[in-house]
Amino acid sequence: MSLPVWRQLRSELHPEGLEIVTVALDLEVDAARSWIERSGAEHPQLVDTAHKLDELLGIVNVPTAVWVDEDGMIVRPPHAASVERYDWSKLKAPEGLPEDIDRHVRDMLEQVKRIPRFDADHYVAALRDWVEKGAASEFALTPDEVVRRSASRPSSVAEAEAEFELGQHLHHAGHVDDARPHFRAAHRLQPENWTYKRNAWELVSPGLQGPSEHYDGDWLTDIKAAGAERYYAPLDF
């Protein structure tokens, strides 16, 4: 989990003029609460229970970061924020799982290890460079370049956003079962959006995001179909 790293970076860079705002894309506030309360962070820690950032900024997975300058201009559109120095190759399935679950978890870990990981040291160095030099930093993009790199929103994605909005509205009104057809429609309309899929899967299959009667896909099936190497867009720094 990246929260402790953001807290540490903020304590280092806030005196230099950087504020960090973490936003949990969690339908359930309480799912994010313990992480947030334990983080000890002094920066704003928000929860986006409707995944509005997907629509507003073009986010499709986490962790994702956006850099904004002092005038409210984006200088880096959504990108995979790699700040964790974690040795993913050492990930192991916990001992003592039932055989079928154990196999599923091992298959998931195999995919996790194939997800490209970007160099956290390089990323943090780029961030420090921008905080120090501002627009003169080679890592700060011009407004035209920010727009050019921004995701497109074809009609299918716009419709996915409407379906997800309806789904989250029903979910928060307590109509959990009736929300699911709308989440399923959002998954079908924007299959590359992992935040819509993973959050919905997690609610019916906590921890595994495995197959269920409610959804057409699941994490393991979908990442195999999409290709783990395309789970995050390459970090272009």
Place this chain on the structure above:
Amino acid sequence: MILDRLDVTPEELERQTGWELKPEGLCKEARCVPLPAAATTDGRVDVRAVAERLGMPLVHDDRYDLWALGPESTDRVLESAELPPIRLADVDGRPFDLSSLRGEKVLIAAWASW
């Protein structure tokens, strides 16, 4: 934008979608799209007409008779580099407006518990 009826006040439409009703039509930043006069009745705007003119999806839930009006299709989600208005809440429901951070550099970090 969640709707329980298919007409809205112009103020509500603007608050939720950023599109403002003007004499020349629906406007957002420098862009205006004409809206037929018949689409406004008694101070309320016909959402179907708005959806059609702006290319917005309108999806329905039959059981609860609710609609969601989605965003317009566009070549780029970020039509300009200016950060759009973002107002979210913390775990205790206290609202926070990202525009309150003007004057500082900001890194927005999206994460999730799942």
